[in-house]
Amino acid sequence: MLMSSQVESFVMHCGEMGSRWGFNRTVGQMYGLLIINEQALSAIQISEALNISRGNVSMGIKELQSWRLVQVQHKPKDRKEYYTPAGSIWEMAIRVFEERRKREVDPTLSLLRSNLLETPNTQEALFAQEKMKEIHDLLETITHWAAELQSLSPEKLNTLMKLGAGVSKVIDMKDRLLK
Amino acid sequence: MLMSSQVESFVMHCGEMGSRWGFNRTVGQMYGLLIINEQALSAIQISEALNISRGNVSMGIKELQSWRLVQVQHKPKDRKEYYTPAGSIWEMAIRVFEERRKREVDPTLSLLRSNLLETPNTQEALFAQEKMKEIHDLLETITHWAAELQSLSPEKLNTLMKLGAGVSKVIDMKDRLLK
DNA sequence: TCAAACTTTCAGAACATTCTGAAAGTTTAA
DNA sequence: TTAAACTTTCAGAATGTTCTGAAAGTTTGA
Structure with missing residues (x-):
């Protein structure tokens, strides 16, 4: 070898x-x-x-x-x-990505969720909770989005990525058409 | 404290x-x-x-x-x-993301690029190069895409993320309209 | 110019991770 | 069964990372 x-x-x-x-x-x-x-x-x-x-x-x-x-x-x-x-390069990327999410993001999300259930009793605690809510919402949006993207076929996802910031235009177009 | x-x-x-x-x-x-x-x-x-x-x-x-x-x-x-x-929660996420890309992805891309310049002289080296090309292309597509997304305003990006897998439909629609 | 009030640096101690290799465990073919 | 051919485990050694605290450096106001 x-x-x-x-x-x-x-x-x-x-x-x-x-x-x-x-x-x-x-x-x-x-x-x-x-x-x-x-x-x-x-x-x-x-x-x-x-x-x-x-x-x-x-x-x-x-x-x-x-x-x-x-x-x-x-x-x-x-x-x-x-x-x-196991699997193609593509699958390997998905796995590493997913596994890291599990280890890095999921525990944070669950801690934040449980902290948000408590009632803040000082000014500081209130501020702290607001920040935690912001982080929670952001992480949640991102993980949802990532999960949805993963449900797309590699080909679709590839088209999407190649489109890049162009998506934004496509969406604007859709909005105009639907009005 | x-x-x-x-x-x-x-x-x-x-x-x-x-x-x-x-x-x-x-x-x-x-x-x-x-x-x-x-x-x-x-x-x-x-x-x-x-x-x-x-x-x-x-x-x-x-x-x-x-x-x-x-x-x-x-x-x-x-x-x-x-x-x-420094900055909002949103900016913080972008920074961590960007900085990690610099540390984790960029060095790999540059190594792969330089390795791909060499001419493979054995069967094994040929196979190895094919794999490296696959990884290279994938990483490049992803980093380009990430950079483009970062250029969008937080609001646009938010709309996009909320849309989730729905983007795929919007793009199909566009394709049909343009045909 | 000085000294007080701070920040930075860095050698070595404390702690954490990773690696080795020998022993224990498992599987298979006869 | 048995023993050969493997895989796994794990204590302790080797290596790597992080932390402390004292010394050195910097800045500021008088």
Whole structure:
């Protein structure tokens, strides 16, 4: 499992990004390696390619599975498990996005909701609640919107994104027509 | 600087989230505290409210400034600096979003671009390049789109988000009209 | 120019995360 | 069954991050 220099730079970069994307360096490298390889890889191949312990690979795979980012494959006459990315690049992006929302936004929303149920009894508490309401409403609008966008087919979503700020014009047009 | 229990739970939660949002726990707490307080706070007030050292506050403020999330205020007859969040909740969201893009997406895009310039000389390298191209194109489409959306006014963007998956119908309608 | 009132910096301590490798657990084929 | 071929787990080592507090730096008014 020797990597070409391009592949290596990509894999190492995925490692650097790993921590920013929500998992750690090695998990990032592992995922990069799986994406960039046409063939599914065994745990040992991964551990040799990245120079990490077999145990670490096992934990990393578990983490990637919790993000629903890898699939296990089996080869005939071979007991080892072989790992490969789950789904297309598009699906991978959706998953990372969704999973991060679950970890970053959902807990905040539920805390805000429960705080908003209490009755403020001082001036400060009142101000605080107003701010919390603002944040709550914004996060809610965004998550709803994101969920709806995810329900669109990749093609539709692609058209939409390519349209960019143009959507705004299309909507204005609609408003005028309906008046 | 005693906090009511609601305020405290919010501030502590911002701390938990801090690390996920790209800064650390204390920086998250500091920012939460500033958001939730109507009055601007001095470094000492922050350090007392959160039970952290004065030095730590100084570093945290610096970090928040690098995210363009706080503003400094001065009061007459007082040499201390008073800190307050920069901009509305809306702007804060935009900033966090933008700053994260810079840290998480931009470096990846530039690495991918430079890798795509090289000519693949093996089957593996070819496959690897195809994948990198896919990721590159996806990230580019998304960042372009995000930039365009940010150019819209908050109101327009709000209408758009409320419309949700409905945009898709509006676009279909446009296509039919133009045919 | 000075010193009081602040802010910043940074070495080392405290704390948190990640990694290794050996031991324990699981699965399969005979 | 058994044992070979794997995977998982987890204590402790290695590494990385954050925090404190004392020292250094800066600004201001007199």
